[in-house]
Amino acid sequence: MLPHLATVVAGLTLCALAQADSPASATQYPLTLDNCGVPQTLARAPERAVTIGQAGSELLYALGLGERLAGTSLWFNNVLPEFKAQNDKVERLADNEPSFEAVVAKRPQLVAVQFEWMVGAQGAVATREQFAELQIPTYLLPSDCEGKDNLVGADGTRLQPFKVQSIYKSISQLAEIFDVQARGAALNTALQGSLQRAQQQLVGKDLSHTSALFWFSSADLALDPYVAGRQGVADFMLQTLGVRNVVESNEEWPTVGWETLAKANPTWLIIARMDRRRYPADDYQKKLQFLRSDPLTRNMEAVKQDRIIVLDADAMQAGLRLFRGLQVLSTAFASGKAAQP
Numbered sequence: 001m002l003p004h005l006a007t008v009v010a011g012l013t014l015c016a017l018a019q020a021d022s023p024a025s026a027t028q029y030p031l032t033l034d035n036c037g038v039p040q041t042l043a044r045a046p047e048r049a050v051t052i053g054q055a056g057s058e059l060l061y062a063l064g065l066g067e068r069l070a071g072t073s074l075w076f077n078n079v080l081p082e083f084k085a086q087n088d089k090v091e092r093l094a095d096n097e098p099s100f101e102a103v104v105a106k107r108p109q110l111v112a113v114q115f116e117w118m119v120g121a122q123g124a125v126a127t128r129e130q131f132a133e134l135q136i137p138t139y140l141l142p143s144d145c146e147g148k149d150n151l152v153g154a155d156g157t158r159l160q161p162f163k164v165q166s167i168y169k170s171i172s173q174l175a176e177i178f179d180v181q182a183r184g185a186a187l188n189t190a191l192q193g194s195l196q197r198a199q200q201q202l203v204g205k206d207l208s209h210t211s212a213l214f215w216f217s218s219a220d221l222a223l224d225p226y227v228a229g230r231q232g233v234a235d236f237m238l239q240t241l242g243v244r245n246v247v248e249s250n251e252e253w254p255t256v257g258w259e260t261l262a263k264a265n266p267t268w269l270i271i272a273r274m275d276r277r278r279y280p281a282d283d284y285q286k287k288l289q290f291l292r293s294d295p296l297t298r299n300m301e302a303v304k305q306d307r308i309i310v311l312d313a314d315a316m317q318a319g320l321r322l323f324r325g326l327q328v329l330s331t332a333f334a335s336g337k338a339a340q341p
Contacts, residue, residue, distance in 0.1 A: 025181040025182055026179060027045065027176050027177070027179040027181070029042065029043060029044050029045070030042065030043050030044075031176065031177065033139075033173060033176075033177070035138075035139055035140055035142070035173075036116070036140045036142065036145035036146070037145075038128055038138075038140075040137040040138065040139065041137065042109070042110065042137055042177060044109075045177065045178050045179045046068060046108070046109035046110040046177065046178065047068060047109060048068065048070040048106065048107055048108050048109050048110075049065075049068050049069055049070065049108055049109065049110040049111070049112060050069070050070055050071040050072070050073075050093070050103050050106050050108040050110075050111050050112070051069060051071075051072045051073065051111075051112045051113075051114075052073050052074050052097070052098065052103070052111065052112070052113045052114065052115075052118045052119060052125060053073075053074045053112075053113060053114020053115060053118065053141070054074060054075045054076055054077065054114065054314050054317075054319070055114045055141065055314060055317050055318060055319025055320070055321075056112040056113065056114050056139075056141060056170075056319075057069070057072045057075075057079075057087070057090075058079070058080060058083060058314075058319060058320050058321070059170060059171060059174060059319060059320060060112070060174065060178075061079075061080075061083035061086045061087065062083070062171075062187055062320055063171070063174060063175060063178065063180055063183045063184060063187065064180070064183060065178055065180070066083070066085075066086025066087065066089065066090060067086075067089070068178065069086075069090045070090075070091070070106040070107070070108060071090065071091045071092075071093040071098070071102070071103065071106045071108075072087070072090050072091070072092060072093065073092065073093040073094040073095070073096070073097065073098040073102075073103075074094070074095075074096055074097055074098075074114065074115075074118065075092075075095055075275070075276065076272075076274050076275070076276055076312070076313035076314045076317075077273070077274060077275050077276075077312045077313055077314050077321075078275045080320070080321075091106075093106070095276055096276065096278060097118055097124045097125050098125060099125070100125055100126040100130065103125065103126075104134060104136070108136055109136070109137070110136075110137050110138075110139060110177065111131060111136060111137070111138045111139070112138075112139045112141070112174070113138060113139065113140045113141065114141050114144065114317070114318075114319075115144050115150075115155075116140055116144050116145055116150040116156070117150055117155065117156070119131070119138055119140065120140070120150060121150075121151065122150075122151065128140075139173070139174070139177065141166070141170050141318060141319075142166040142169050142170055142173075143162065143166040143167055143170065143233070143318030144156070144318065146160075146163070146166055147159050147160030147161070147162070147163070148160075148252075152251075153251035153252065153254065154251070154253065155251065155252040155253040156251070156252045157250050157251050157252065158229070158230070158231035158232050158250050158251075158252060159250075160231065161231040161235070161236065161239075162231060162232050162233050162235070162236045162318070163236075164195065164236065164240075164322075166318060167191070167318050167319065167322070168188045168191070168192070170318075171184045171187050171188050171191075172184050172185075172188065175187075191320070191323050194323040194324075194326070194327065195240065195323055195326060197327070198240070198241065198323075198326040198327050198329070198330040199240065199241065199330070201327075201330045201331065201334050202241055202242065202330055202333060202334055205333070205334060207241070207242040207243050207333060208242075209267075210242075210243045210244070210267045210268070210333065211243065211244040211245070211246050211264070211266045211267050211268070212238055212243050212244070212245060212246070212266050212267060212268040212269070212270055213227060213228075213245070213246050213247065213261060213264070213266040213268070213269055213270065213302075214227055214228035214234040214245075214247075214270045214271075214272075214316060215227055215269065215270070215271045215272065215287060216228065216253055216272045216313065216316060217272060217274070217278075217279050217281045217282050217313075218279060218280075218281035219279055219281075220279070220280065220281075221280055221281055221286065221290050223255070224255040224256055224257045224258070225255065225256065225258070225261075225281070226253045226254070226255055227247050227253065227254065227255070227256050227261070228245065228247060228252075228253060228316065229245075229247050229248075229249040229250055229251045229252055229253065229254050230245055230247065230248060230249065230250050231250050232252045232253075233252075233316060233317055233318050233322060234270075234316045237316075237322065237325060237326055237329060238329075240326060241326065241329055241330055241333060243267075243268070243329075243333065246261070246264035246265075246266045247261075247264075258294065258296045258297055259296060261297075261300075262296045262297060262299070262300050265300055265301055265302075266300075266302055267301070267302060267307060268302055268307045268308075268309060268332070268333070268338075269291065269300070269302040269303065269307065269308045269309070270308075270309045270311055270329070271284055271287045271288070271291075271308060271309070271310055271311070272284065272287075272311060272312070272313035272316060273310050273311065273312055273313060273341060274312075274313045276313075282313075284310050284341065288308065288310075291303050291308065306338065307332075307336075307338060308338055309328065309329065309332050309338045309339075310338070310341035311325050311328055311329070312324070312325065315328070
C-alpha cells in the first residue's frame, strides 16, 4: 500500500511544515481564484472549513490542515491510517451528502467539494449561489469540472480525458488558499514520484492485449452495474499503465449490461471496496459472490482465472488514493496475480 508515499505524506507535518510559512511563499490576501469558471475571493486563510467528499478531506489532511476542518462528509472508505488522528477530531456531518443547513451551521469560511453534483447547478446539497448569498466561498475540485459536463449522465460526461494535473492543481490551490504552499509542493512531488514508480514497474512488459473493467457498484445486483467509462479517472489509471478499458462510453460511470461486459471478456476485473452501504453491491464480497455464481459472469476469463482486483472505491476517484490504486494495479499487472484484499 505505497509505504513510501505514506511516509512522505506523514512526514509533511515534521519537515515541510517548518518551511511552509516562509515570507517568500506567503499568500497575498485578499486572494481571488477562478474555480471552475466561478471567481472565489478569500479575505484570509480559512480557520474553519467543511469538506463534502472524501478526496478533499484527505488532501487537506495530507497538507496538515485537519485542525482547520469543522466538518466533513461523503465518505466511500474509512480514513487512511496516517490521517486517523486528524480525522478523529473532525465532526462527520453525514456519511453521504449533508444537508445545506448542517454545512452552514458549522460557520465555514470555505466549503471544499469533490463532486459538482453535490454543490453545483443541480447540487444535491446546494448551488454555489446559495453559499455565495451567505458569503461562503466554495472550492470545487477541478478534476470534476474541467473538460466535463456534469449535466449529462448520472455522474457527468467527460468532454476531454481526465488529466492528473487537475489533482496537482487542487493541491497547489488549496495550499495557496490556506497559505501552506511549501506543503503543497512537497506533496505534489511525492505523488508525481509515486506515479512514475507505478509505470516503471511495468517497463518491458507487453500489455498490448490486456484489458480491464472497473465495477464501482450497482443499485441492485439484479440490475446493470455502474462501470467506469472512457476518459474518466479510472480510465486514466488504465491508460497510464498501458491497459485498455473495455467500456466505450464517455459517461463517468455509465450502467452497462452484463451480457455486453461478458462478451467483452476483459483480462482483469477491478471491483470497488467500500465501507459505505448505500447499495447492496457496495459490499465487495457480494460483488465477488455475484461474479462467481451468475451464469454469464462466472464464465468470464477474469473470473475463472481469479484475475479480480479489489480496490478502494476512492482510489477510483481524483485524490490521493488514485496514486495508491495505480501501485496496486501495476503490481497485479506485472505479476499476473491479484493481491488478496
